[in-house]
Amino acid sequence: MDFNAESTVLFRRVNGSLKQIIKIDLSGEVPEKDNLELILNIRDTVSKFDLRDQDLKIGGQPSYYIEVPEIIEDVSAAAVLVHGGSKTEKELLLKKRRRWEVHLQTFTHTDFGYTDLPSNIPGEYEKFLKEVIDYCDETKDFDELSRFRWNTESGSWLELAIKSISDAELNKFVDLAREGRIELQPFYEPHVSEYYDEEILIRSLYFAFDFARKNNLKIETAVATDVPGLPWLLPQILNRSGIKYLTTASNTYMAKPLDIERPFYWEYLDGSRVLLYEADRRFQYQEGPMLGFSSNYIEALKKLPVYLLDLEKDSSSFKYDLLSLRAPGTLGDNTPPNISMSYIAKEWNNKWEYPKIVVSTFTKYFKKFEEKYGRDLKNFRASWPNW
Known part of the structure; x- marks a missing residue:
C-alpha cells in the first residue's frame, strides 16, 4: 500500500x-x-x-x-x-508553511436592479443596517478578532440605509463607526468606470465625506467592485482626498484581469499613489461565501486550508501571509449581513493558532499589511483600462 x-x-x-x-x-x-x-x-x-x-x-x-x-x-x-x-x-x-492571518471584510455589493426592482432595494438596506447594529451588539463581548464588523462599500448604500431610521439608530451607527466596528468607504457607487471624467470622480466622493465630516469620522479606504476597468486619475483623486488605500474586485466576465502580483502601489503621473489590493480573480468579490464563511465552521475548515495551501504552492499572485477576503453575507449582490462569520471566527480561533481569522475592516487590514510589507511592494505607473 x-x-x-x-x-x-x-x-x-x-x-x-x-x-x-x-x-x-x-x-x-x-x-x-x-x-x-x-x-x-x-x-x-x-x-x-x-x-x-x-x-x-x-x-x-x-x-x-x-x-x-x-x-x-x-x-x-x-x-x-x-x-x-x-x-x-x-x-x-x-514543507514549511506560512503562519496565515486571514481578514474577512463583511459587506454587501450595491447593485440596483440586479437582484430586485430598484424601488425595493432601499427598504432592504435599511433592514440590513439595523441587523448590522444588532450583530455588533450581539458580539460586543467576543474577542477582538471575532467581533462583528461592517464595511459600507458605497455612499449610496449608506444614504439609503439611514434614510428612514430613528435618531437613536443613527447615533448608534455613528458610535460604532467611531469605535472601528463599522467603516465608511467613499465612492457613491462602487462601479467606478474608466469612462468617468474628473468631475464625476470627485463628486462621487461628496456624500460619504460630507457624512464623515458631520460625524467626526475618517475615510481611509476606497472600494471598487465588479468593474472591468479603472481610470488612471483615481490614485491622484484618492490620495489628495486623504485616502491611502483602494481595494478592487474585477468583473472577469467582461474583461480579463492583468496577471499582476498583488497587492501593489498604483501611481499617477504626478506621483500620487494608493496601495491597491485586488480580490482573487477566481472568486471576484465572493471569496468569503465561496470558502464556507457564510455557512458554518465545518465548511470553512473544509475549504480555507485547501485554498491557502493552493496560494502557497503557486505564490506568483500572492506571496504573503496576511490575506484579505471579501465576505458578503451570501453569494450574490445586495445581500444581508451574516453574523455566522463572527461565530465561525470565534470557534476557529479557539481551536487553531494559525491561520488566525479576523472579522475586519478594509483599513484595519491595509494598515497592518502596509506596516509589515509595504516596503517590499512593486509600484506601477500606468493606465489600467479593461483590467
Missing part, C-alpha cells in the same frame, strides 16, 4: 508548544481489524502515531491527521506505515 504525507497550514497550541498538522493519505483501504501506525523520523526524532486513534477531524475529510512540531524549514522525513503484518517505507518531503 502506498501513502503520502503533506504539511498543512493548520497549527494549534498544545501545552504551550506550537504543533503543525500533517495530512496522511492512503492509496487503499486497510481492514478495520488491522492495526494502522505511522512511524516518522524527522531530524533523528522518531515518533509513532496510531492512526486509528487520532482525534483530529478536519472538516470530515477522508484522511488521517497527526501533529508534529512546527516545520520551520523544508525537511526530509523517513516514514514507515505499518498495516496488518506489512510495512511500507517511504522518504517524505515536509
